[in-house]
Amino acid sequence: MMKLYDLSNSPCAARLRIQIRLKNLPVAMDEPPFALCSSEFLEAFPPGKLPLLLLDDDSTIAESTVIMDYSRGDVSRARSSAYCCDRLCS
Ligand SMILES: N[C@@H](CCC(=O)N[C@@H](CS)C(=O)NCC(=O)O)C(=O)O
Numbered sequence: 035m036m037k038l039y040d041l042s043n044s045p046c047a048a049r050l051r052i053q054i055r056l057k058n059l060p061v062a063m064d065e066p067p068f069a070l071c072s073s074e075f076l077e078a079f080p081p082g083k084l085p086l087l088l089l090d091d092d093s094t095i096a097e098s099t100v101i102m103d104y105s106r107g108d109v110s111r112a113r114s115s116a117y118c119c120d121r122l123c124s
Contacts, residue, residue, distance in 0.1 A: 037062045040085040047085035
């Protein structure tokens, strides 16, 4: 199952939490196991920002709007987003 890493007080991830609950998407939600900005966090979460979507193959997708498109199954829209900045777009 995909997992969304975010913080409960993160405004960037609020829209994702709403979408996941309203649409009952199969996405688990969790807080990162390391403090934001710590070296462990930066190593494990390369963009250094949340939210981050962890996929079943252990790759990740960053940027809340891209994650919104991807997690509801609109992969082509996620790929074409101006904010798409990871392996999804390469
Ligand atoms: N454009 C990004 C913004 C992500 C972002 O700035 N997230 C904040 C939390 S709301 C963050 O991780 N801040 C930590 C930092 O900038 O070091 C998105 O919408 O996902």
